[in-house]
Amino acid sequence: MRQVQIDRFGTADELQVREVEVPQPGPGEVLVRVQAAGTNPIDYKMRDGSSGAVKGVTADDFPLVLGREAAGIVETLGEGVTRVGVADQVFGVLPFGRLVPGCYSEYVIFPEGSLSVAPAGVEVTTLAGLALAGSTAWVAVHEQAKVQAGEKVLVHGGAGGVGQLVVQLCRDAGAEVWATASTANQDRLRDLGATAVDYTTTDFREVVPLVDVVIDSVYFNTFVESLDQLVEGGRIVVLPTLADTSPAVERGIEVHIPAIHPMPDEMAQLAGLVADGRVSLEVSQVLPLDQVAEAHRRLETGHTRGKIVLDLR
Template structure:
């Protein structure tokens, strides 16, 4: 089968396009998927750059997100059958491989039927970012109706998913962007207050908009400097959630003073740690999201689509441009 793969870590130059060994028969709880589209996420680039940090097998086929058609199922799989159109997110850890390929073996517990209203390309853009945003807001921060949420980088993959989920839950949303184009995009998603972080002091703007109280939840999707600023934006006894590794230089004194509840969100954990119940939960999140997509209550934005052979250019585009929405490989 054709795939994108690499044998050593490095820049996008290490990515190769060619024939790799065809996949073997399904395991008892696996499903063989013929990939129609694959989503590109920042984690793909991190694995390519430093594969030694992850439990991958060489040659590495990158990619977590995928959408496609079921080709065959394992003996213990009862809820999927050949011909089903599905979508999923599965990192290529612990002897698995990724989605930048014509076929992939997927744990059945991670699968959900593709939203009928979405194309394969749209469906492939959704899983990782919507699972991440769902777990961060509902499970880590325990979002409730009427709360105010600060979502950093609202035009990004996780950010644009988080805005929609927060609004569906009845929250007020403050978000940060870097341009007028992105401000228009997040306004369409329902953001209540938009801050251009290039031209305004985010903490001052948040406190002004909340009458000096701060937000109930601050969601960091960017990294250490933004995480640090979250502690000054959240109200006492509020929540801060990050999807990035905090820096050793993080100053926790403001968080401690405010008695902030701090949470880490890593949607890769179910596969990384082989947690079957957590895998099933992520599959359930995708089933619920599929219903919301089909009810026109959620949307997913594709920034640009590339051919499988152009995966190196696609990853380079993601790293250099930080686009609004998701990058997709179409097969």
């Protein structure tokens, strides 16, 4: 099978497509034939060595296989697997905190608890990009900020992979949403039901009222600036894992960084919302596996819209 590997931390030039053996699943594991793999900022941060997810990695751990999420067809079941069956259409995000081989690969092994069976009628490229951004948005909106109907929410980076889902989950919860993006993405924010704020022309503090919740997927030039935008007792969730939350902590403001965990039932529910047309995940670019370096270069600009997905079919 084809697989993308890196032999050391570095630029996108380190990504190498190679032929390797198909792995076999152990107990509780599932071998998935990958049809499409989602890409995420964590992929290039793991590639260049800056992500906390590769802290402690030594030369002996290479080659590494990046890519944390995928959609595909169940090929083989390991011993004791009951949640999914052979030939099921599944999608999922690999567990963090373990350096398991990633999803830039024609076959990948998932723990069964990290996979959801997909509903009919959702594009496989959409499924591939749903699990990581979806889990993050779900944790941020429902588990950490606990957004309630009638609350006001400000979302920084509303046009990004996570941001678009955060806006929609907040709207689905009955909140009123303001979201920031550049000029080109204002239409998308409005389509998602947010009041759009163009950060290239407007200081959000001048047009957004005090809010109950800020969900910040940007951090630089937004996090500290947002603390004065919260009502008394407001909450802020900041996405980048290495964000310094001390300015909020020092002021006694409730602050969270999402740590995603397997939530196959919630992700199946989210895919159901996509199938019903109540939530949309924008896949702005689909690239073949051998253009993975191009996907990383685009992600590194910090200005991709929705998701970039690799097609392995």
